[in-house]
Amino acid sequence: MSVLVNKDSKIIVQGFTGSEGTFHAEQMIEYGSNVVGGVTPGKGGQTHLDRPVFNTVSDAVKETGADVTIIFVPPAFAADAIMEAADAGIKVIITITEGIPVSDMVKASDYIKGKDCRLIGPNCPGVITPGEAKVGIMPGFVFKKGTVGIVSKSGTLTYEAADQVVKEGFGITTAIGIGGDPIIGTTTKDAVELLMNDDETKAIVMIGEIGGQLEADAAKWIKENGNKKPVIGFIAGETAPAGRTMGHAGAIVGGSEDTAQAKKAILKENGVHVVDSPAEIGKKVAEVLG
Amino acid sequence: MNIHEYQGKEILGSFGVRTQRGIVAQTAEEAVKAAKELTEQTGTGWHVIKAQVHAGGRGKGGGVKLAKNLKEVEQIAGEIIGMNLVTPQTSAEGKKVHQVYVAEDVYYPGDSEPEEYYMSVLLNRATGRNMIMYSTEGGVDIETVAEETPHLIFTEEIDPATGILPFQARRIAFNLGLSGTAFKEMTKFVMSLYTAFDKSDSSLFEINPVLKTSDDKILAVDAKVTLDDNALFRHKDYAEMRDKREENPTEVEAKEVGLNYVDLDGNVGCMVNGAGLAMATMDLIKQAGGEPANFLDVGGTADAKRVEEAFRLILKDDKVEAILVNIFGGIVRCDRVAQGIVDAYKNMGDAINVPIIVRLQGTNADVAKKLIDESGLAVSSAVQFKEAADKVQSVLS
Numbered sequence: 001m002s003v004l005v006n007k008d009s010k011i012i013v014q015g016f017t018g019s020e021g022t023f024h025a026e027q028m029i030e031y032g033s034n035v036v037g038g039v040t041p042g043k044g045g046q047t048h049l050d051r052p053v054f055n056t057v058s059d060a061v062k063e064t065g066a067d068v069t070i071i072f073v074p075p076a077f078a079a080d081a082i083m084e085a086a087d088a089g090i091k092v093i094i095t096i097t098e099g100i101p102v103s104d105m106v107k108a109s110d111y112i113k114g115k116d117c118r119l120i121g122p123n124c125p126g127v128i129t130p131g132e133a134k135v136g137i138m139p140g141f142v143f144k145k146g147t148v149g150i151v152s153k154s155g156t157l158t159y160e161a162a163d164q165v166v167k168e169g170f171g172i173t174t175a176i177g178i179g180g181d182p183i184i185g186t187t188t189k190d191a192v193e194l195l196m197n198d199d200e201t202k203a204i205v206m207i208g209e210i211g212g213q214l215e216a217d218a219a220k221w222i223k224e225n226g227n228k229k230p231v232i233g234f235i236a237g238e239t240a241p242a243g244r245t246m247g248h249a250g251a252i253v254g255g256s257e258d259t260a261q262a263k264k265a266i267l268k269e270n271g272v273h274v275v276d277s278p279a280e281i282g283k284k285v286a287e288v289l290g
Numbered sequence: 291m292n293i294h295e296y297q298g299k300e301i302l303g304s305f306g307v308r309t310q311r312g313i314v315a316q317t318a319e320e321a322v323k324a325a326k327e328l329t330e331q332t333g334t335g336w337h338v339i340k341a342q343v344h345a346g347g348r349g350k351g352g353g354v355k356l357a358k359n360l361k362e363v364e365q366i367a368g369e370i371i372g373m374n375l376v377t378p379q380t381s382a383e384g385k386k387v388h389q390v391y392v393a394e395d396v397y398y399p400g401d402s403e404p405e406e407y408y409m410s411v412l413l414n415r416a417t418g419r420n421m422i423m424y425s426t427e428g429g430v431d432i433e434t435v436a437e438e439t440p441h442l443i444f445t446e447e448i449d450p451a452t453g454i455l456p457f458q459a460r461r462i463a464f465n466l467g468l469s470g471t472a473f474k475e476m477t478k479f480v481m482s483l484y485t486a487f488d489k490s491d492s493s494l495f496e497i498n499p500v501l502k503t504s505d506d507k508i509l510a511v512d513a514k515v516t517l518d519d520n521a522l523f524r525h526k527d528y529a530e531m532r533d534k535r536e537e538n539p540t541e542v543e544a545k546e547v548g549l550n551y552v553d554l555d556g557n558v559g560c561m562v563n564g565a566g567l568a569m570a571t572m573d574l575i576k577q578a579g580g581e582p583a584n585f586l587d588v589g590g591t592a593d594a595k596r597v598e599e600a601f602r603l604i605l606k607d608d609k610v611e612a613i614l615v616n617i618f619g620g621i622v623r624c625d626r627v628a629q630g631i632v633d634a635y636k637n638m639g640d641a642i643n644v645p646i647i648v649r650l651q652g653t654n655a656d657v658a659k660k661l662i663d664e665s666g667l668a669v670s671s672a673v674q675f676k677e678a679a680d681k682v683q684s685v686l687s
Contacts, residue, residue, distance in 0.1 A: 154566020
């Protein structure tokens with residue numbers, strides 16, 4: 001088992017023929033992900049990376065049976081791409097694009113609410129189920145198969161955590177990069193819930209950062225649901241000043257409740273194994289899993 | 291992106307939101323001219339002189355003053371322009387004031403007492419929808435209201451599919467205790483305010499106070515407007531409102547070369563790929579006994595040119611005693627980054643006068659370490675995160 005993506009996922013790439021889309025689609029194919037085609041409006045009928053290009057997502061779904069999409073469309077058009085995927089019946093919409101206007105995401109996130117789909121991101125590294133499917137921009141080799149699930153707002157910090165976990169002799173079931181924007185589709189709590197319900201996952205690494213309430217909400221949910229699996233938590237940004245955006249659009253301390261310190265306290269209260277040092281994520285996993 | 295009060299009011303006005311009228315002035319003479327012009331338009335001889343800086347709490351620092359005649363306009367404007375304004379939101383050194391806003395006095399006597407309210411429009415991150423937050427307690431610090439009398443703060447969430455609806459504007463006006471002309475004016479104000487927020491792609495409007503004048507007009511006396519950087523591509527006219535004088539010069543420079551940099555007060559500079567890892571690296575610096583001097587995300591392409599630019603930015607800060615480079619090589623190979631560091635170091639020669647600790651992890655990390663170790667440069671390398679922290683600690687002690 002695994003969550004969100006696996007070897008049977010039929011993946012399309014939106015923004016397929018662009019430079020980002022091309023580069024990462026190649027990497028995904030090389031990894032072994034089942035990329036069945038892509039979408040670039042106006043280039044339907046062409047072949048790219050030995051796969052068919054479609055004008056619309058609904059054409060792609062009709063022809064290939066795609067159920068997962070990864071979006072590399074530029075920021076100005078990305079929210080539209082998300083809504084198009086949802087409309088076409090795609091089940092898992094993974095949006096890598098960084099810099100989408102917030103007002104566009106307000107509309108897109110509202111649009112997809114009633115639809116049978118799940119949005120991951122935007123502004124995220126994607127999702128990887130090691131050995132089965134990489135639907136993202138992460139370096140695949142870092143992620144070895146195993147029993148630890150990862151949920152993270154950050155890209156490179158996810159790779160760092162996975163690397164530490166693997167070096168301690170463990171591996172990853174699925175790593176979910178949920179993204180660092182103020183509005184994201186799948187929250188920390190949603191991702192943790194998926195991994196809690198996954199039989200193969202024995203422990204969860206939850207990496208958050210300053211800004212918003214997502215980690216606190218997840219921690220409360222974890223306790224309410226009986227702390228069924230150990231969760232190892234890290235919150236980045238203890239040294240970030242209030243009111244400044246730290247790279248990720250959503251990483252900004254707005255009040256007293258969304259600082260790293262406040263979030264860590266809430267995590268601890270709810271039974272999460274919090275590490276203060278980002279260098280000790282792997283060690284803590286090993287300690288907890290014995 | 292933050293903008294000045296006078297620019298915020300221009301945007302509000304363009305969507306039909308009534309605001310206190312005013313004219314921006316760079317000198318005391320211009321302020322007098324502005325005051326004369328305003329008197330012609332408004333009939334009032336009293337003016338409020340307001341410092342235009344990107345910081346709240348200007349009144350508390352002496353940056354907002356009433357002038358009852360032209361002589362006072364000249365004198366007050368002369369005092370405020372050029373001063374270092376210290377407010378609860380600035381550093382202890384304050385912010386230099388380059389211009390003032392000469393505004394009409396709107397607290398004139400009349401049939402009823404003027405009343406102040408608070409109103410802001412912002413994203414509710416928990417629901418992914420915009421909301422209007424408002425209170426009967428205007429003109430004071432809203433954080434204090436939230437703490438002491440939270441029941442006096444109301445919110446109205448907006449459905450993105452419909453936009454603001456008239457009944458919502460009415461509910462706001464009722465909750466603020468208005469009736470008659472003022473009630474109608476308030477509903478108009480709220481409708482146009484939300485339209486302005488939506489159409490201008492703003493991420494924050496804070497109007498404190500919203501004023502009911504003695505003759506029942508509703509207007510924005512102050513306007514804090516923050517624009518969504520991601521949406522500036524479709525608002526070229528707003529993008530031009532950027533006032534670089536209000537920003538940290540190193541941050542301005544960083545932006546121009548495409549680096550994401552935030553200036554901090556510490557003694558250890560850092561250069562990292564990825565925002566999350568950058569914050570984690572800052573935290574690690576602190577745990578190692580230092581204080582981060584900056585946040586710097588070099589992004590995915592850490593080649594020699596970018597590394598050099600990053601080093602130059604970090605070294606502008608003479609408080610920096612050491613630099614920690616932390617790169618997790620994924621798609622970008624570590625040996626490429628290492629080569630970039632070596633080349634940048636050689637190009638810069640003596641400009642680098644502090645110890646550099648480089649931690650490269652991921653693709654080809656070992657090759658990269660070897661490359662650094664054998665370069666003959668005064669750079670110490672590490673592979674593990676913890677190891678890097680220990681090295682920072684040892685160079686600081």
